[in-house]
Amino acid sequence: ILQGAQLADPVLVQRAVFGLAILRAPATPPGVLASIIENEKLGEMSRTQAAWALYEVQDVSDHKEQIVGVWKRLLTEKRDSLPAGVIVQAVRGLGLSRDKTQTELAASFLKHQVPKVREAAAVATGRLNAQTHVEDLLAMIGPSEAVPNVRLAARKALQELAGQDDYGYDVSAWRKAFDRGR
Numbered sequence: 001i002l003q004g005a006q007l008a009d010p011v012l013v014q015r016a017v018f019g020l021a022i023l024r025a026p027a028t029p030p031g032v033l034a035s036i037i038e039n040e041k042l043g044e045m046s047r048t049q050a051a052w053a054l055y056e057v058q059d060v061s062d063h064k065e066q067i068v069g070v071w072k073r074l075l076t077e078k079r080d081s082l083p084a085g086v087i088v089q090a091v092r093g094l095g096l097s098r099d100k101t102q103t104e105l106a107a108s109f110l111k112h113q114v115p116k117v118r119e120a121a122a123v124a125t126g127r128l129n130a131q132t133h134v135e136d137l138l139a140m141i142g143p144s145e146a147v148p149n150v151r152l153a154a155r156k157a158l159q160e161l162a163g164q165d166d167y168g169y170d171v172s173a174w175r176k177a178f179d180r181g182r
Contacts, residue, residue, distance in 0.1 A: 021053035034070045048085030055089045084114040095124025103130045119153040126157030
């Protein structure tokens with residue numbers, strides 16, 4: 001399958017990438033998928049699928065630190081040239097790492113123009129226990145956020161930060177809960 005992911009035929013590459021995601025083999029080398037993600041000659045769908053495959057492999061991988069390094073590089077050096085689907089998977093990958101040193105990078109996407117990216121960033125900040133970004137998440141559950149799924153993701157992140165307490169979309173109740181916790 002790895003050989004198929006390195007071929008010149010985009011259809012075969014997509015099939016191989018899908019196979020790697022489903023297989024979830026711990027020894028899958030992240031560099032193969034990273035090279036597909038970074039290949040601007042491939043379509044957005046292929047690059048996004050490769051990012052999804054890397055995310056799928058991440059939690060079973062023998063190369064977890066290397067995968068987090070790929071996410072960091074993509075979200076910093078390549079940030080402006082990535083398709084939104086790749087950014088979504090990269091931010092999800094930072095959250096999945098539960099590496100608190102990645103908090104600021106993940107939170108920098110909370111105000112992204114693409115709703116799915118904001119949603120992924122909210123989930124990641126919850127997973128990363130980003131207590132310093134409670135106010136950002138509170139803003140996302142208020143009326144200024146028009147996308148219901150983003151609001152829900154922000155609420156779930158707040159719930160995770162509050163030890164599973166849930167105050168729905170009541171911003172003042174959330175503020176009281178976090179003020180008591182400080």
